[in-house]
Amino acid sequence: MALVLLLQQRRQVTAAEVARELEVSERTARRDLDALSTAGVPVYSLPGRGGGWRLVGGARTDLSGLTAGEARALFLVAGPASAATPAVKAALRKLVRALPEPFRDQAEAAATASVVDPRGWGSSGAEHRPPRFLDDLLDAVVRGVQVRLGYVDRTGAETGRTVHPLGVVAKGPSWYLVAQTDAGRRTFRADRVSSVDPTDDPVDRPEDFDLAASWREIADEVDRRRTPLEARALCTPDGVGILRIGFSGRLEVGGRTPDGRVEVVVRGRDEHMLAGELAGLVEWVEVTGPPGVRAHLAAIGGALVERYR
Template structure:
């Protein structure tokens, strides 16, 4: 266990340059005292690690020192090979870089891991976009990526529903969601998301900006997706659902709506039905979902949704009579 941790300390210092003892302790989830003992053990083993005192100090390796130790386990090698999506990498202008990096990694692996890597490539392929969707045209993506790497501001023209608007933004990250690229950027005090296919032009500016030190792209994206889902599901309908039809409910509804609806379910009655409140973005959408469930669902409220379903089902019955 300690040998593995010493390798982690070495690789962290090699990749990040300098870290304080509390930072290392946080990364390794150990005490600061343990970090000091590990640094002493590395030094005793001949690793040129030293500490700089003061507020700006920390542990670091002698300049130019590089270890040849990779420490890759079988599972870690598999994960690295599966992580590189050639499509997104090509979009960002990194397709050849990714291919070269994978070749170098394969060459550095021992024979047993190299053979396993080939088996991974033969057995797994990751295809991010959804079914029946053509890749979106993203002519501004390369310029956005360049500005993102160098922390330069961007002047973007963005196509909204009926007009093109101009924005000056600080690009903070690019996210691919279901095959669609989004730019996460700061405009003034707000952090917003822009669909890259709607960015007509993106012109990097000479001015650089300072990234917020506490910004976490993955955490921000997860929170914004939750907020978006909640904002879309602004209407509610009270319904009766057969408990045996929960699988159909999950198929018919958006995942966030299905989760909230099932959580609101009351006790099951003697006939196997429960009442629940179903959130929806519109009653048109919910009417379609209820129709997909057939006789396993009934709307109780609001009256206008009941009337709409009654009229629809009556028309269907008359057509098939």
């Protein structure tokens, strides 16, 4: 990207100029310029004094359409600099030099506009460091190679298996590997990975695999396992927004009833816990089932009246 932007900005460059601007050797610069041509970018070289590399006929590519807003967006996505690895920081530094001059300041500002703070708000302030083998897992996904994975389960037992890495996902401070195994698609906590040994065998990646969609399915299934109990209720229209805030993905909104209220279903861990969450919403919500949740709500109401009457 930086090479193409340089060619479009300056019309002609030498290998020495590329090496100086992008902090690489002249040999690497020549190799990468040749690689552009191999990749189909219309570049050619002019030999001799005053020669260099040019785009054929002043050709432009899709990168030439970068607006100032798009340049900012590119660096916001590539950053934030606080979380970037040294390699990413070096790449951002090289790319910003190839941007048109008016875009550079804002692009650099975008790369430092946000901070990733993996620490929770708890009193300990402990920092959640990236798992030890995170870079190895990412590398295996990018290269598309199988890995022999050492893994420690929740009981402390360590096992080994060969997996097909499909993607890596961050969920809050935790990282997960999504991989295909002999037993089907599985999810592994990256902080339980004890070793990663890449092989030369390619990953068998399903053609229709989409990491984001796959993770949504995994997350929904985990949420349902953690909150298996469903309670049915009727909610006033102005209370639906409050339920969305309180229950988020544990809320399903249905249709309207003849009296104008909205049918909803909320999920919780058990009857007692769910009743406790719903007790403060009596102004908007009437729980219709199951009977156990209604009984717990009645008991909570009786206890409140007894204490505060």
